[in-house]
Amino acid sequence: SYLDMRTPPAASYEISVVAKKWVWAFKYPNGWIESELHIPKGENVTLTMASDDVLHSLWIPAFRTKMDVVPGRYTQQWFNATQAGTFPLMCAEYCGQKHSEMITNVVVHETRGDFDKWLQNASDIHKNKTPVEAGEYFYKSRGCIQCHSLDGVPKNGPSFKGLFDSERKFTDGTSRIADANYIRQSILEPQSQIVTGFRPIMPTFKGQLTDEDITAIIAFIKAQK
Incomplete structure (x- = not known):
């Protein structure tokens, strides 16, 4: 029935x-x-x-x-x-x-x-995959793929292509180099540094990703030349 x-x-x-x-x-x-x-x-x-x-x-x-x-x-x-x-x-x-x-x-x-x-x-993703492979998994499974492209074309957020070590300019007039610490802060406190030209819509992943997970995401972003 x-x-x-x-x-x-x-x-x-x-x-x-x-x-x-x-x-x-x-x-x-x-x-x-x-x-x-x-x-x-x-x-x-x-x-x-x-x-x-x-x-x-x-x-x-x-x-x-x-x-x-x-x-x-x-x-x-x-x-x-x-x-x-x-x-x-x-x-x-x-x-x-x-x-x-x-x-x-x-x-x-x-x-x-x-x-x-x-x-x-x-x-056991960190045991069975390289950091870049694990980072790609989180990029897809946590929804990053919907807002951050890999081809240089901006979506709701900046593209990951060429992002690592580039200068990021923020809506408050400041700027910063996109190093590992910048990416970590963007994941855990996304509202603390809003890139010019984008809306503050990214949610925090605090409590949802371990330090090892974040390190893998950083490795993946760094690999997107």
Whole structure:
């Protein structure tokens, strides 16, 4: 029945979902955040969802499931994937200029063991990736990609191309070289130094990234020549 479809089973694997223009963030029980949804085959999975900005809708066509993701409240949907593979996941509610780019994948692992192995390896990102590779992961999974390009074209924020060691001029008339300390401050206290020509819309990532995470992001930005 419709009620059964909307009521998650008591025994299910719960993943938290945050939607924001124009990315998805899937948070697993161990605290790991990924931009793709990974699940084991043959198990009940519940998504507890919220939006950081406007109305979105999480749609997985292959699963025939769709549910609105609403600002200021939680919604849920659940499913049990019966086939391993990779399937598209997208936003089905118009949410602004880059709505059509709010697409990612659902990766269904063949066994729970395969899923657990993936989650363990993914969670050990600083062990399994170089600092630049880890920084690229955070660039994508934390939503930096939506406001900071890599090709030199400004978006809602400055491009990361050629940013490191360049001079940044601020709205208060001061300036500063974009070294490691500047980038760290921009991540933790973004409102403290607003670059001329841009709005003060970047949120703080204080408490969301470790020092090691920030060091990786700095390495990634430094590599964008």
